[in-house]
Amino acid sequence: MIHIILTVLILVVLYFILKPKRKTKASILEKAIIPEHWHNLLIENVLFYKKLTVREQKVFCDKMSAFLSRTTIKAIHFDLEELDILLIASSAVIPVFRFTNWHYTNLSTVLIYPDYFDKDLQFDKKTKNRNIAGLVGSGRFENQMILSRKALHHGFNNKTDKGNTAIHEFIHLLDKADGVVDGIPSALLDKQYIIPWLQLMHQKIEEINNNKSDIRSYGGTSEIEFLAVAGEYFFERPKLFKRKHPELYKMLQACFVK
Structure with a gap:
């Protein structure tokens, strides 16, 4: 009887030792098959991707x-x-490409409208004040982002401007990662950089509002918008941004290049 019990126990132990381990969601994602045609579409439409090495392009697609x-x-x-x-x-x-591991825990859904929309999310051509290209939702739209398809494509089609609506909105989400959208990227910057960031940001906002800056004027409307507008510029025209705003470039490098 004892031998039978021992045999059963051994078999149970062996079962759990040799049982194939379930793949976690992360391991499945690591081995996700990337469609080959993505590469050509990205080369044609996403300048950031085009400038990456072959190895980095693979990471980008993953x-x-x-x-x-x-x-x-x-x-x-x-x-x-x-x-x-x-x-x-x-x-x-793009904003988190240099991060080892980042997931937008504050985003579940992206709603894409065919055109620009107003504050009531109306986008019919007869609607006045259709001037919103994108926004990060709150209230009943919490964890949602709303984008204009026209603005989305314009941001990637125009290779010489300094703006990209969709990148702008994702930077707002990064700003919100510490619990509040305030233009202070506490989740990205080490604490010792927070005060220097605030000082530099206020200086740059003043320059924008005095027409002494090539940073888009919308960046001068608030600290919140300054971070997103400067971030667009940083990713869209990095060489020009570095030449025109070397100190700000270094600060944003500290945010986005981990």
Whole structure:
């Protein structure tokens, strides 16, 4: 009888030792198959991706795949195309590309409207004041982002400007990672840089409002918008930004290049 019990116990132990381990979501994502045609679409449409090395391009695609596995993208009153999805995923990855491991825990859904919209989220051509290109939702739209498809594509089609609406909104999400959107990227900057950041930001906002800066005027409206506007410039025209604003460039490097 004792031998039978021991045999059963040994078999049970062996079962748990040899049992194939379930793949975690992370391990599945690491081995996600990336469609080959993504490469050409990204080369043609995303300058940031085009400038990466072959190895970095692979990492970029893996990060896009991970983002898309966690985020729902919904088109409002139009048929969503694959390029729309890739541009949104690229916008999410670009600000955090140099981070070892980052997930937008404050985002579940991206709603993409066909055109610019007003404060009531109306986008019909007859609607006045349709001047909003994107926003990070709150209240009933908490954990959601709303983007204009027209603005999304313009941000990637224009290779010489300093703006990109979708990147702008994802930087707002990074700002919100510490619990509040205030233009102070506490989740990204080491504590010793917070006061220097505030001093530099206020100086740059003053320059914008006195027409002494090439940073887009919208960046002078608030600390919140300054971070997002300066971040767009940093990623869209890095060489020009470094030449024109070396001190600010170093500060944003401390935020985005980990």
